[in-house]
Amino acid sequence: MDRIGSVPFGDRTSKDGEARDEVESVEVKPTVVQVYFPGKGRTLAYYNERFDLHVGDIVFVDGKLEGLLGRVTVVSTHFKVKKEDYKQVIGLADTHVTGQFFQANGHLITFDPLVLPWKQFCSWVKPPEDDAGYYVSYDGEGFALDDLSGLEVSDAVYERGMEYHQEDRVVYLCLNGAQGRAIVKGTRPYEVEFRYRKGQIGDLLCDCPCGYTCKHAVAVLLQLRETLEIVEKEYAALWRASDYFSIVSKTMFYTFAVDADPKAVLSLGRRP
């Protein structure tokens, strides 16, 4: 992504997501797979030459059902097809999660940057995309997180944002040093980014089409406020040690990390 504009909070290098950069294998035997789309109640066939697919995998495809989540129901390695006749599998959700989570209201929280990094969570909600076509512009204005009047949004937008927050539509949020990113569930998954340092918010951006501060951004800031309160009260030492946390909605976590992975093991304990 081209960064244009001021960089008021220091550097923008990110350490999250690098551990699992490539889900795709080096050499994959082509397959034709049947994919069931729960949102449509339909099963369709797709050609696949990018991933090592298994029954139960959660995938994204191109064509008419692009953006919809599907589940692989049959994998064929023995076939004769014309590749051009088929749409293809373009994304595979990386559902393997290993690590420690703590409670944070409607979310689970981890302080380990490698447990469920940004890039891995993105693979749960959308196919990989390049950033071509995005124009990013910052105006450099910051404001205090505990005084959201700095947002300058209408009452209607603020109220919608509040509803989104209450409905736990902020399904993922990570704060890596000062760099924050979140995914908000709307008509499609929206990506919100911001900088946060010592109570100050800056560089707040959402990739939805509205072009001004939107309900997604409001929801993210309210979620951040709620999470920081919990962190400071319950997990201050863990946060200080790692300068990182990420939260994931309990529903999403169960659907992807538990339900979609037949080999997943849940192990519960109590913190001292």
Ligand SMILES: [Zn+2]
């Ligand atoms: Zn938005």
